[in-house]
Amino acid sequence: MADKLNYKVGMIGALDMLRFKNMPKVREKAIQAASSAPLPKTLTTNEKAKQRHPEKQEVIVAEIRQNGADAKTIVLKTEDGSALAPFRAGQYISVCVPIGGTVTTRSYSLCSSPAWTKRGEYNITVKRDDAGFVSPYIQDHWVVGQHVTISGPQGHLYYERLRDAKKVVALAGGSGITPFMGMAYAIRDGFEDFDLTILFGSRTEDGIVYKKELDEVCAACDKVHVVHVLSDEEKPGYEHGFITAELIKKYGGEEYSVFMCGPQAMYNFLDGEIAKLGLRRKFVRRELFGMIKDPWNQPGYPEDIRGKTFNLKVIQCGREYDITASADEPLLTSIERTGIVAPSRCRSGECSWCRSKLISGKVFVPEKTDGRRRADIEFGYIHPCASFPMSDIVLDVPNSTLK
Ligand code: FES
Numbered sequence: 001m002a003d004k005l006n007y008k009v010g011m012i013g014a015l016d017m018l019r020f021k022n023m024p025k026v027r028e029k030a031i032q033a034a035s036s037a038p039l040p041k042t043l044t045t046n047e048k049a050k051q052r053h054p055e056k057q058e059v060i061v062a063e064i065r066q067n068g069a070d071a072k073t074i075v076l077k078t079e080d081g082s083a084l085a086p087f088r089a090g091q092y093i094s095v096c097v098p099i100g101g102t103v104t105t106r107s108y109s110l111c112s113s114p115a116w117t118k119r120g121e122y123n124i125t126v127k128r129d130d131a132g133f134v135s136p137y138i139q140d141h142w143v144v145g146q147h148v149t150i151s152g153p154q155g156h157l158y159y160e161r162l163r164d165a166k167k168v169v170a171l172a173g174g175s176g177i178t179p180f181m182g183m184a185y186a187i188r189d190g191f192e193d194f195d196l197t198i199l200f201g202s203r204t205e206d207g208i209v210y211k212k213e214l215d216e217v218c219a220a221c222d223k224v225h226v227v228h229v230l231s232d233e234e235k236p237g238y239e240h241g242f243i244t245a246e247l248i249k250k251y252g253g254e255e256y257s258v259f260m261c262g263p264q265a266m267y268n269f270l271d272g273e274i275a276k277l278g279l280r281r282k283f284v285r286r287e288l289f290g291m292i293k294d295p296w297n298q299p300g301y302p303e304d305i306r307g308k309t310f311n312l313k314v315i316q317c318g319r320e321y322d323i324t325a326s327a328d329e330p331l332l333t334s335i336e337r338t339g340i341v342a343p344s345r346c347r348s349g350e351c352s353w354c355r356s357k358l359i360s361g362k363v364f365v366p367e368k369t370d371g372r373r374r375a376d377i378e379f380g381y382i383h384p385c386a387s388f389p390m391s392d393i394v395l396d397v398p399n400s401t402l403k
Contacts, residue, residue, distance in 0.1 A: 051085065052085055052086060053085065053152050054085050054151075054152040055151065055152060055401045056096075056149055056150065056151055056152070056401060057078075057084060057085060057149075057150050057151070057152065058078070058079075058147065058148075058149055058150075059076040059077060059078055059079075059084070059120075059122070059147075059148050059150055060076070060077060060078075060079050060145060060146065060147055060148065061074055061075070061076060061142055061143065061144050061145065061146050061148060062075045062076065062077040062121070062144065063075035063144060064142065064143075064144060067125055067209045067210065068206075068207055068208060068209035068210075069206070069207050070127055070128040071125050071126065071127040071128065071174075071175050071209050072125065072126050072128075072138075072139055073111070073123055073124070073125045074123070074124050074125070074126060074138075074142065075121060075122075075123050076121070076122045076123070076124065076148060076150065077119075077120050077121050077122075078120035080120075081119065081120050082120050083117055083118050083119075083120055084117045084120050084121070084122055085117065085152045085153055086114060086117050086153075087110055087114055087117065087153030088114070088153070088158035088159075089110075089113075089114055089158060089159070089179070089182040089183040089185070089186035089187075089191065089192055090109070090155065090157040090158035090159070090179040090180075090182060090183055090259070090287075091109070091110060091153040091154060091155040091157070091158055091179075091182075092107045092108055092109045092110060092153070092154065092155045092179070092288070092346075093107070093108060093110060093122065093124070093150045093151050093152070093153055093154075094106070094107045094150065094151040094154075094344070094345040094346075094353075095107075095108060095124070095148060095149075095150050095151075096148070096149040096150065096151075097134050097137065097138065099133070099134070099137050101339045102336050102337060102339060103336065103339075103341045103400075104133070104134060104336045104344075105151075105344045105345065105347065106134045106135075106347070107155075107288060107345060107346055107347060107348075108124035108125070108126065108178070109124070109125075109155075109157075109178035109179040109182065109261070109287070110122050110123065110124065110153060110178075110179075110182050111123050111124065111125050111177075111178040111179070111181040111182050111210070112181075112182060112185065113182070113185035113186060113188075113189050113191070114182070114185075114186050114189070114191045115185075115189045115191065122150075124178070125175055125178050125209065125210075126138050126139060126175075127174060127175035151345055154345060154346075154351065155287075155288070155346070155351075156285075156350075157179055157259060157261065157285055157286070157287045158183075159183065159192050159194050161193075161194075163282055164194070164257040164282075164283070164285075165255045165256050165257040165283055166194055166195060166255070167194065167195040167196075167197065167252070167253060167255065167256040167257070168183075168194055168195065168196050168197070168256065168257045168258075168259055169197050169198075169199060169248055169251060169252050169256045169257070169258050169259075170183070170196060170197070170198045170199070170258075170259045170260075170261070171199050171201075171243050171248070171258060171259070171260045171261075171262070171266075171270060172198055172199070172200045172201065172260075172261055172262060173201045173243075173261070173262025173263055173266040174201070174202065174207075174209070174262060174263065175209060176260075176261035176262030176263070176266070176287070177198070177200055177209060177210055177214075177261070178261070179259075179261050179287060180196070180198050180200075180259070180261065181210050181213065181214070183196055184196060184198070184214065184217045184218075184221075184224045185217065187221055187223050187224055188217050188220055188221040188224065193223075194223070195223050195225075196223060196224050196225070197225045197226075197227065197251050197252075197256075198214070198224075198225070198226045198227065199227050199229055199239075199243050199247060199248065199251060200214075200226055200227065200228050200229065201229045201231065201242065201243050201262070201266070202228065202229070202230060202231070203230065203231050203232040203233070204230060204232050204233045205228075205230060205233060205235060205238070208228060214226045225251075227239055227247075227251055229241065229242065229243055229247065242269065243266075243270065243273070244273050245273040245274070245276040245277050248273070248274070248277060249277065252277075256283070257282075257283040257284070257285065258274060258277075258279060258283060258284050258285070259285045259286075259287075260284075260285070260286045260287065261286075261287035262287075263290075264289060264290055264292075267286060267289065288346050288347075288348040288350060289348045289349075289350075289368055289369055290347070290348055291330055291333070291347050291348065291369075291385060291386075292330070292366050292368070292369055292386070293329075295327075295328065295364065295366060295388045296328070298366040298367070298368065299366075299367060300364065300366070300367070301364055301366070301388075302364060302390060305327040305364070305388075305389075305390050306327060306328065307327070307328065308326075308327045309324050309325065309326050309327070310324070310325050310327065310361075310389045310390075310391060310392050310393060311323075311324065311325075311392040311393070312324065312325035312331065312334060312335070312389065312392070312393045312394075312395065313392075313393070313394045313395070314335055314340055314395055314397050315359070315394070315395065315396045315397065316340065316342075316396075316397045316398070316399060317399050321338065321340055323335070323337075323338045323340075325389045325393060326389075327364075327388055327389055327390065328388070329388070330384060330385050330386060330387060330388060331363070331382075331384035331385075331387050331388070331389060331393070331395065332344055332347065332354055332384040332385040334389075335384060335397065340397070341399075341400045342354060342356075342384065342397050342398075342400055343397075343398055343399070343400040343401065344385055344400075346385070347385045348369055348371075348385065348386065349365070349369030349370055349371045349372075349383045349385060349386030350369070350371040351371075352371070352372075352373075352376075352383065354383050354384050354385045354397075355372075355376065355381050355382075355383060355398070356381065356382060356383075356384050356395050356396060356397045356398065357380060357381055357395070357396040358380045358381065358382045358393070358394075358395060359380075359394035359395065359396055360392075360393070360394045361389065361390075361391045361392055361393035361394060361395075362389075362390040362391045362393075363382055363387040363388060363389055363390060363393070364387070364388045364389075364390050365382065365383075365386060365387050365388075366386065366388075369383075369385075369386035370383075370386065371383065371386070382395075384397070
């Protein structure tokens, strides 16, 4: 046997040597036969990559629909009907919103089918938060026909066959249904292949967003199921109360992944419930946590800085700006207030888009939104969207492409 193997290895080795010997001649021939036309300025693969992962895209508001009591669904389309960048159901886009002298961004999950990108359409849903800065502005000022700059799709809340269980139990609260609406459409339209059961928490039946659309998808596709959980109403055909470990177990079955999207209070509650289920870590996935509005409630927050302000020197492309930063809000918010346009996407400390060099000073980074790589921590980089000043700060901020 060993002799036979040696014989074969010997033969293969000799053939390889022969091929190697002939290689210069073969190459010479190929070079002589090549076209003398100059190479294209950009390579096709680079062009394709740019189309699939653009830094920014230009769209217009094609339609605005009221969706439930306090949410509006906004249909964004390319002006000429050309395709938008493709996305995995569950991903989000960052929307550039100039308000007065401020340019800020907000991320919104894509709640449309990936199939509609070919006709140049994305849908997002904006829930009104009267205490917020951006959502009331969008709801009150955006009109059909206006131009909007958006990012390419991004985010990690999508189905991955190699990682996730064949069945996904999606836990949604209020407008947190949006990524799962996209997943439901994607399954119906053949872009994804997994079983999706959505436990959808709303206060009342009237307050359910996307009720009609969800009913339609469930009727058309037996892989999508929706269980409505009403907290303020008891009605036949609906679960009552909150989404608990018992409820997840009831609809989960043997093996399942849990995906979550909703307000921060919901995540805080569900973290405890999910811990009771003993699921493997890879089977629990969560959408962006969002900007932390109450850093003083986060573990490790130094109480003595609450309410204080600090000097913040922003260096951007060689220019210096001296501004004031509040210890109660992320550095990114203080920067944007002054009209400086800083890069941002997720605003949750996860995407690294706002990554900036901390030249001097100290910041508090809540554990929940500390998505920095170990090397970045070591070399003094921070995410201003998830960092709160603890002293005077000097920060080198990159330029923004989304403006
Ligand atoms: S915007 Fe994503 S990490 Fe700051």
